[in-house]
Amino acid sequence: MNSVEGVAIASRGGAPSIFLSNITKAYGETVALSDVSLDLRTSEVHALLGENGAGKTTLMKILYGLTQPDSGQIKADGVALQINSPRDARAAGIGMVTQHFSLVKNMTVVENIALAIARTFSLDLDSVRDAVVAASTRYGLEVPPDAIIGSLPIGLQQRVEILKALMSGCSYLILDEPTAVLGPQDIDSLLEVITQLRSEAKIGVVLISHKMAEIEKIADRVSVLRRGKVVSSSLANGITSKELITLMVGEQESGVVLRSESQSHGRDPILVLDSVVVKMEIGGLNNVSLDVRPGEIVGIAGVSGNGQTELVNILSGTLSIDSGTIAVEGATLTQNTPQLLMRAGVGMLGEDRHASAVHALQVMENLVLDCVDNFATKVQLNRKKMLEHCESAINQFEIKATAKQVFGTLSGGNMQKVLLARLFSRKPKVAIISQPTRGLDVMATSYVRSLISKARLDGTAVLLVSEDLDEVLELADRVAVMYRGSVIGVVDGANASREKIGELMAGIVR
Ligand SMILES: Nc1ncnc2c1ncn2[C@@H]1O[C@H](COP(=O)(O)OP(=O)(O)OP(=O)(O)O)[C@@H](O)[C@H]1O
Ligand SMILES: [Mg+2]
Incomplete structure (x- = not known):
């Protein structure tokens, strides 16, 4: 970890002022939390790590009043808190942005925030609007105040959630996997906002994340949960990612996926896209031609918003094409409806697992x-x-x-x-797999990747769309780079250099 900066930052953290003591919570036979104690301080980023199912969300839902513990206590500044609802939590200065947002989709940014901050009396929207503008400048969280929530990309909706919590006057802000839904640029700007909230607004941020790199970058303190118990809680300074992973999973080996020879050479492609065009006001597809052979993984790389979503949607049948063709095993589909695609043997793992x-x-x-x-x-x-x-x-x-x-x-x-x-x-003969490891812990990620590799060995043609370039490079036999709705270049996966792919992602073709 960043030692020099780590010490300086850690010393900025105040004395602990929220104590969770001996929290236990079971759901039927599943013990989600067992005798967990944790303390939080202001002016500090406290990362909460652990494998999927370790109990991170449950613990924070208890602190935010979304669920009740079976036993245990929460104290703030020495006083026992009774947190029965998010309203109680907010009154105690605790805010949370959950994994699923709680915004009203058909209302504007200002209206949503007004709903949250209006307590017993109604506020006039003009003054809320002024307050929103002022707060968004103050915290570096720019939002369009009059936009309808449903029309905003996920990164902006998240900012609204954060603003909402800040404007309710919180001193502690819990963020549950905030970066899992963001692309690389949005992640960087969120991390900046978090650093600023800690240093300037003196807020204590609890950051739940599976991504070691971001924890290394901004955490002052790290606590690790394993199967419902805290196995470590210490200053971040001095702990390596490797040690953290061992703390999370115990002493077991992490499964490493080895790339084996592609089985696809000389075989006819199963999936063929020829000059596919989708016309849209923003985005769309512009003459996309692409093929995937059996036993081959073709990875799609690109800055998000360059046609990847449209590509996945035409192959799931939720977006129809304006011209060009899609053929599976040599047979051109008359239409790309979900039924015809499924019948032809195309399977799908969508980007949004909740949908x-x-x-x-x-x-x-x-x-x-x-x-x-x-x-x-x-x-x-x-x-x-x-x-x-x-x-x-x-x-x-x-x-x-x-x-x-x-x-x-x-x-x-x-x-x-x-x-x-x-x-x-x-x-399936063809598997379209989009962002398969988003929000997954280290072990689950390597497991999911090994499943994808196995499908390839079994002869499935895999089209892998991922914003994680490491993932694409680890798995793909060929990498197709998308830029402004087109496939701008295809490179061999085994020999692909990051520089070459980076150039293509920026639209540079040599
Ligand atoms: N409402 C519920 N009913 C039954 N079991 C639940 C409920 N909520 C959580 N659990 C169980 O409690 C355990 C802890 O879940 P939790 O969501 O806190 O994990 P997590 O650490 O946040 O995991 P992830 O990284 O996947 O989000 C899991 O085994 C989960 O299945
Ligand atoms: Mg969780």
Whole structure:
């Protein structure tokens, strides 16, 4: 860690003023937190780490009043706090931006903030608007005050959430995996904002993240949770990423994926896109031609917003094409509807795992959502067959959940494993996989990557879209770079240099 700066910064942290003591919380048989104690101070960035399911979100939801502990205590400045709701938490100076935002989509930025800061009396919108503008300048969080939330990109919605918490007057701000939903540039500017909140506004920030690089960059203190227990809490200064990973996972080896020879040479492509055009006011696709062979991973790299989302959407059938063709195994699709694509053997892991699952349904129901017919008799669903299918998937994919558990209660990593199990258990000929390891811990990330490699060895044609260039370079046999809606170049994965890809990402072709 950055030692010199680390010491200087750490000494800025105040005395601990919030103490969580002996917090225990169980959900049925799952013990999410067991006798956890943690203290927080202002003017400090406190990183909270741990594998998927370690209990990070649960602990912070307790502090923010979104859920109640079975036992334990929270004290602020020596006084016991009774936090029964987020309102109580905000009154105690604690704010939180959760993994799923709580903004009202069809209202404006100012209206959303007014809702949050208006307590017992109503505020006039003009004065709230002035306050929003002033606060956004003060904290370096620029937002368009009159824009409708639903029309804003995720990075801006997140800023609104942060502003909302700050304007409610918090001294502590909990951010639950804020960078998991952001592209590289937005991550950098968020990290800057966090540093500024700590140093200038003297706020204590709790940062939950799986990304070692950002923790190294900005954390003053690091606490690690493992299976519901705090295994370490200390100043960040002096701890290496490797030590942190060992603390998170215990002494087990992390699975390293080795690249094997591509099996695809000389084979006909399974997926062929020819001169595909999608016209849109902003974005779209401009003459995209691309092919993927069986047993090959083609990675898509590019600065986000250069057509990657549109590419995934035409292959899931949610965006229709204006001209050009999509062919699977030599047969040109008459239309790119979800049904025709699925029937042709195209499977999908979408970027937004919450959109492709039903949180209120069980794990086993989610697992068969797109192939319910296989489990239906004339009159009813064969739940016994579904259960067997699910139990074998839980085994095979090492999912930490039970078949009948409600999907929405799974940790992020385990949700992703269920969706991958759904994709791969259908044995698709072509798998379109978008941002597969977003929000996943180190072990889950390497596991998911090994699943993708395995699918390639089994002969699946994989199109991998990822904002993580390391991931693309680790997995892809060929890397296609997108720029302004076109594939601007394709390079060989094994010999791809970052410089070459970086140039293409910037639109430079030599
Ligand atoms: N409402 C709930 N009902 C049942 N089990 C739950 C519920 N909320 C959390 N759990 C379980 O508690 C454990 C801790 O979950 P938590 O969400 O706190 O993990 P996390 O550390 O935030 O993981 P991630 O990094 O994946 O977000 C998990 O085993 C999870 O399945
Ligand atoms: Mg979490």
